[in-house]
Amino acid sequence: MKEDTIVCFENVSFSYPSGSLAIESLNVNLPKGKKIALLGGNGAGKSTLMLLLNGILKPSKGQLLYNGESYNYNAKALRTLRSNVGLLFPEPDYQLIAPTVYEEISFGLLNQVKEPEEIRKIIAKVLVDFSLVELKDRPPHQLSTGQKKRLCLAAVLAMEPELIVCDEPAANLDPMYADKIFNYLNTLNKKGKTILIATHDVNQAYEWADFIVILNEGKVLTSGGPETVFNCENTLKQANLKQPTIINIINSLGLDSVNVPRNIDGLNALLKGRLSK
Ligand SMILES: Nc1ncnc2c1ncn2[C@@H]1O[C@H](COP(=O)(O)OP(=O)(O)OP(=O)(O)O)[C@@H](O)[C@H]1O
């Protein structure tokens, strides 16, 4: 295992009790401190991989290593693992358990053995960051889907886990909040946290991620930097994915560029530069 790896999957397989083999002989190293996007079609195994990552599921074969140490599934080790690996579920209703928004955020923090004053400050900050101040005394199940999603994210991110795993973080969020969430994730990444998101949005993944993993039928189809992974149209098709629009435009206009732009501003600058020649 490489030193700059946070979690290593070694030949991991997982079957659900129903018998469906969701992850098959999977080997992948998740690079530490990076922004990683996990892509793949419906049923490719993304959510299962994420549940394996924070120990909710245990491999049927193979093992996972966290910072070089094999996962241990006893209750104490799992508590430690889960304060290091925070998981945002795709469906908020699976995650929400407390009677109020405020208590939902405090729940994980109380397990982290922090002083009450520190907990109070952290909660006050995330309530503002996620626009939940007005909702703080409301029961979570009375919130809208997008508000619930924001609350789930607030509860996970408040704990500042080393590895933040988000299953479809922007699903059900309006564009403004989706941007806010990604900005928040970027801030945490700048503080050294590793972020892994599962998404179907190739444009978002191309613009945001440093490292891409594409799953297909429970196996890694390809992984690497976004420019390389997204340039291979056939591999993307195999995984029910499309090429990001920016790469598509660059290729169809026959623009060869040393640095392929990663966002619309970069594309605009490249096109303006070419048109003015
Ligand atoms: N609770 C479950 N019981 C039995 N099989 C399951 C269960 N959850 C998922 N599976 C199966 O495991 C495989 C992988 O599913 P998973 O949910 O990990 O895919 P995914 O990549 O997250 O898909 P999506 O993009 O639809 O969210 C699929 O074949 C699915 O039918």
Ligand SMILES: [Mg+2]
């Ligand atoms: Mg899923």
